[in-house]
Amino acid sequence: xxxxxxxxxxxxxxxxxxxxxxxxxxxxxxxxxxxxxxxxxxxxxxxxxxxxxxxxxxxxxxxxxxxxxxxxxxxxxxxxxxxxxxxxxxxxxxxxxxxxxxxxxxxxxxxxxxxxxxxxxxxxxxxxxxxxxxxxxxxxxxxxxxxxxxxxxxxxxxxxxxxxxxxxxxxxxxxxxxxxxxxxxxxxxxxxxxxxxxxxxxxxxxxxxxxxxxxxxxxxxxxxxxxxxxxxxxxxxxxxxxxxxxxxxxxxxxxxxxxxxxxxxxxxxxxxxxxxxxxxxxxxxxxxxxxxxxxxxxxxxxxxxxxxxxxxxxxxxxxxxxxxxxxxxxxxxxxxx
Amino acid sequence: xxxxxxxxxxxxxxxxxxxxxxxxxxxxxxxxxxxxxxxxxxxxxxxxxxxxxxxxxxxxxxxxxxxxxxxxxxxxxxxxxxxxxxxxxxxxxxxxxxxxxxxxxxxxxxxxxxxxxxxxxxxxxxxxxxxxxxxxxxxxxxxxxxxxxxxxxxxxxxxxxxxxxxxxxxxxxxxxxxxxxxxxxxxxxxxxxxxxxxxxxxxxxxxxxxxxxxxxxxxxxxxxxxxxxxxxxxxxxxxxxxxxxxxxxxxxxxxxxxxxxxxxxxxxxxxxxxxxxxxxxxxxxxxxxxxxxxxxxxxxxxxxxxxxxxxxxxxxxxxxxxxxxxxxxxxxxxxxx
DNA sequence: TTGAAAGCGCTAACAT
DNA sequence: ATGTTAGCGCTTTCAA
Numbered sequence: 023x024x025x026x027x028x029x030x031x032x033x034x035x036x037x038x039x040x041x042x043x044x045x046x047x048x049x050x051x052x053x054x055x056x057x058x059x060x061x062x063x064x065x066x067x068x069x070x071x072x073x074x075x076x077x078x079x080x081x082x083x084x085x086x087x088x089x090x091x092x093x094x095x096x097x098x099x100x101x102x103x104x105x106x107x108x109x110x111x112x113x114x115x116x117x118x119x120x121x122x123x124x125x126x127x128x129x130x131x132x133x134x135x136x137x138x139x140x141x142x143x144x145x146x147x148x149x150x151x152x153x154x155x156x157x158x159x160x161x162x163x164x165x166x167x168x169x170x171x172x173x174x175x176x177x178x179x180x181x182x183x184x185x186x187x188x189x190x191x192x193x194x195x196x197x198x199x200x201x202x203x204x205x206x207x208x209x210x211x212x213x214x215x216x217x218x219x220x221x222x223x224x225x226x227x228x229x230x231x232x233x234x235x236x237x238x239x240x241x242x243x244x245x246x247x248x249x250x251x252x253x254x255x256x257x258x259x260x261x262x263x264x265x266x267x268x269x270x271x272x273x274x275x276x277x278x279x280x281x282x283x284x285x286x287x288x289x290x291x292x293x294x295x296x297x298x299x300x301x302x303x304x305x306x307x308x309x310x311x312x313x314x315x316x317x318x319x320x321x322x323x324x325x326x327x328x329x330x331x332x333x334x335x336x337x338x339x340x341x342x343x344x345x346x347x348x349x350x351x352x353x354x355x356x357x358x359x
Numbered sequence: 360x361x362x363x364x365x366x367x368x369x370x371x372x373x374x375x376x377x378x379x380x381x382x383x384x385x386x387x388x389x390x391x392x393x394x395x396x397x398x399x400x401x402x403x404x405x406x407x408x409x410x411x412x413x414x415x416x417x418x419x420x421x422x423x424x425x426x427x428x429x430x431x432x433x434x435x436x437x438x439x440x441x442x443x444x445x446x447x448x449x450x451x452x453x454x455x456x457x458x459x460x461x462x463x464x465x466x467x468x469x470x471x472x473x474x475x476x477x478x479x480x481x482x483x484x485x486x487x488x489x490x491x492x493x494x495x496x497x498x499x500x501x502x503x504x505x506x507x508x509x510x511x512x513x514x515x516x517x518x519x520x521x522x523x524x525x526x527x528x529x530x531x532x533x534x535x536x537x538x539x540x541x542x543x544x545x546x547x548x549x550x551x552x553x554x555x556x557x558x559x560x561x562x563x564x565x566x567x568x569x570x571x572x573x574x575x576x577x578x579x580x581x582x583x584x585x586x587x588x589x590x591x592x593x594x595x596x597x598x599x600x601x602x603x604x605x606x607x608x609x610x611x612x613x614x615x616x617x618x619x620x621x622x623x624x625x626x627x628x629x630x631x632x633x634x635x636x637x638x639x640x641x642x643x644x645x646x647x648x649x650x651x652x653x654x655x656x657x658x659x660x661x662x663x664x665x666x667x668x669x670x671x672x673x674x675x676x677x678x679x680x681x682x683x684x685x686x687x688x689x690x691x692x693x694x695x696x
Numbered sequence: 697t698t699g700a701a702a703g704c705g706c707t708a709a710c711a712t
Numbered sequence: 713a714t715g716t717t718a719g720c721g722c723t724t725t726c727a728a
Binding site: 068069070071072073075076081083090091092094097098100101104105108113114115116117118120125128129131132134135136137241242243300301304 | 405406407408409410412413418420427428429431434435437438441442445450451452453454455457462465466469470471472473474578579580637638641
């Protein structure tokens with residue numbers, strides 16, 4: 023392995039001068055610089071980043087802990103974060119928790135041992151119990167996509183998921199729907215359901231618990247099954263005219279089930295989802311949904327961390343709640359009759 | 360910051376002993392070990408991984424360069440790789456190229472400077488010109504998901520994409536289809552198209568170039584547009600009865616377009632895709648496709664690298680071609696009449 | 697079994 | 713503008 027000392031000897035200077043050239047410091051004379059660069063080229067020298075990290079105390083990488091990247095929501099967030107980091111010369115150490123709290127803890131333990139300059143944590147379920155630890159690592163930490171009970175001891179950049187549910191509910195209310203069925207991944211999305219119910223409650227309509235169908239994951243298949251159940255449970259006299267799905271993926275399955283029951287979307291049943299996944303716009307009919315500003319979230323969170331590093335102090339506790347937005351498409355309409 | 364020396368003093372031993380305890384070496388007496396562990400707990404000591412890396416020359420992280428993780432194909436591969444690495448105590452440094460060759464080069468440059476113990480590279484387009492460099496980094500390198508012209512100078516674990524196309528084509532031939540239309544992201548998937556054509560050529564049917572519709576990306580929308588074009592260009596006398604799509608996403612759009620044209624899948628037109636994405640099985644009708652063994656690929660590639668690290672020598676050049684498999688579902692059937 | 701010494705390759709003062 | 717001197721915190725010889 024060719025080291026800085028090798029280069030220095032070859033160029034007839036000291037390590038320090040080589041270092042100055044490598045780091046692009048302006049204090050090196052043009053001719054020394056040329057000599058050093060020649061030596062670097064001849065020897066094929068490349069600086070050892072680990073040694074630099076030990077000397078500077080900075081690794082130029084940030085850790086990102088996410089539940090999974092199989093879910094497009096997270097993979098998009100990861101991609102945005104990675105791009106932003108790269109623009110600032112930082113690298114991304116990615117760790118997934120996959121619903122495994124123990125695994126999450128291990129990741130936290132290693133990443134915090136100075137192998138990253140800052141830590142971003144997305145999602146909540148697997149990690150919420152470890153939140154108290156996060157503050158003690160002495161490095162900038164931020165949370166994002168924190169749907170349930172964001173802690174007030176750390177900076178968190180997340181989305182107003184309650185509002186997302188509320189907006190979906192209000193949209194249905196404004197169309198004139200009186201009876202709501204919710205199909206949601208629970209408990210993960212209970213805040214969204216709460217928001218939808220609040221919209222109805224505002225108008226004096228109490229949504230009862232038996233209108234909420236819990237499913238274990240956010241897939242079209244689970245949505246389909248639950249919707250079949252929900253529709254069959256329906257009393258014909260007072261039919262459900264609106265279904266709120268806690269994600270677009272679920273909503274896709276719900277629309278399927280509605281059709282399967284010989285009903286039409288939106289003429290017989292309106293369906294509204296949350297997230298605005300790519301397929302939503304191209305579904306049949308195009309799905310009305312509430313778009314979650316995930317890119318914005320990724321940007322804000324990354325910015326927070328980068329600033330924390332630059333100012334050499336952990337960002338102070340704060341809660342940034344980004345607003346979702348309704349996208350009215352063709353899957354929702356006023357109730358018939 | 361509390362260092363190993365602090366712990367050593369507190370416990371009344373030397374750094375070396377502390378190190379032995381931390382690394383779990385068996386040579387430490389029970390009582391010294393207890394003293395040291397007490398000191399570690401009291402001081403809240405945690406080892407500095409960067410310093411360890413400098414001393415050992417190993418970082419316990421491997422770099423993975425992928426085109427994007429927005430594409431589920433890659434995100435699934437990344438997730439499998441990450442899981443496998445974690446099981447072996449390794450971390451994942453993730454870098455995306457996003458179709459930017461320059462960016463790819465930068466990533467290569469930094470990652471190779473001893474910040475990773477090995478390098479895995481997926482995809483091809485953005486990086487193919489840099490392949491010659493890969494061998495010179497002195498660290499284990501492997502390629503995966505290399506669809507076009509895998510180099511013979513490096514170990515590569517990829518899928519037999521030509522066979523995937525061939526299997527799709529042969530399936531259609533076996534059903535009795537005589538005329539094929541292909542809708543493919545080109546040039547990325549030209550090997551797949553070639554495979555499909557080979558299946559027809561085997562039976563003496565030459566597929567002409569004007570039956571291939573090139574689209575710029577693998578989305579249902581592009582597939583939809585192209586299929587509309589393809590179907591309208593059709594001479595009624597000699598109608599196309601089979602469409603080969605180079606990915607499932609495209610195939611979904613194709614089925615859409617077929618229906619839009621008042622035709623039925625598979626009665627009037629058979630549609631076959633490649634990849635077996637989750638939606639394929641739940642499409643209407645369920646999509647016949649060729650499943651790509653991406654998990655296997657991720658496993659083999661990771662294993663190759665881990666072995667390379669363990670044996671302290673770069674894995675030797677090799678080509679592992681994993682076989683795809685046809686999944687016959689309801690979107691394909693014998694041609695009418 | 698434990699201790700002492702010598703690096704790993706680099707950066708950051710300070711001195712020249 | 714360049715050289716000198718100390719480390720960064722750990723691991724790894726080699727002695728004791």
